[in-house]
Amino acid sequence: MSFAVTLMNWYREKGRDLPWRTTHDAYTIWLSEIILQQTRVEQGTPYFHRFLDAFPMVTKLAEASEDEILRLWQGLGYYSRARNMHKAAKMVVEDFGGKFPRAYKDVICLPGVGEYTAAAIASFSSNEPRAVVDGNVYRVLARYLGISVPINATQGKKMFAEIAQEMLDKHNPAIYNQAIMDFGALHCKPKNPLCEDCIFRMECVAFQEKLVEKLPVKLKGKGSRNRYFHYFIVLEDEQILMSKRGKGDVWTNLYEFPMIETMEDMSIPDLMAQADFVQYFEEDTALEYVGKQVKHVLSHQNIYARFYVVGDSGTLKNKKRGWNYYYCEKIDKLAKHKLIFSFLEKNVDLIAAKQL
DNA sequence: AAGACGGGGGG
């Protein structure tokens, strides 16, 4: 029996029952695929329901404000996905009369839709024979065929794309694509794959050659860098000073407290000697720590954050200069803002206590 | 070709 048929037989019996698999609606499929980019199914599923509930049709999403979309997206990460999603929705309204396209050549033009997502939408919605190549597919094919070419090098990407397309069952692209991804996610897992009970154990090159743990090969990138953030809590009449990241920033349109960043950790006196600090505050400004230093770990950077209550808000030199200031009406409304980091929200309690 | 981009879970 062929690889494809064996795989699809496995899928019929062991495949997952996922909410977005019951539809052929390209908009719904697109929504799920954007959310699931680099995101585990369990993590993305609640967001999928939330978005579909808020925006049942692409026209609704296009009409929404970016603020509203980002707020719903909060906590999912890779925020450019949300911004691109909004742009794409507007493009669908403009260029396709509000009817979400299904063809690969059309959806690949939308921002945030790359080769994987375009193949997924095209195959799932209309059975266009395009093979998906995601992390699961790389792993399954690398092991089954014993390919040690790095999956994240240009040559490797090209090779795997070609092989995936050859392996695809052209008569059942939708089922096949979902089958190979489920097989990777549930059976041919990154760690502790279920090789002893595998339908392919006789043909799988990696298993026969004992290379399962070695494949796929992935070139490792650079490590993380450390960043030190100093957040200033400026209170005035039950209001709290917030700042909004501007255009061009990674965290565009997300909120945080006014802050300065330093290259290394430092004491309050050293911090007050920083040029940035002098620019914003008077020399006699009183700073007091709130809570302990927070370590926030991202994929490629470690953020060490300290919080300071600014003793007298009158010592702030110029509230319009440098920071994109914004007064939040009430401290408990902080949670309604799209904060950059979850730990900022957690510190609201500490700050509220300090306010008393 | 190489980096940047999040947050969560597993081993």
Place this chain on the structure above:
DNA sequence: CCCCCAGTCTT
């Protein structure tokens, strides 16, 4: 601590 996840975009 390191790796991976229904990847894409920018430089």
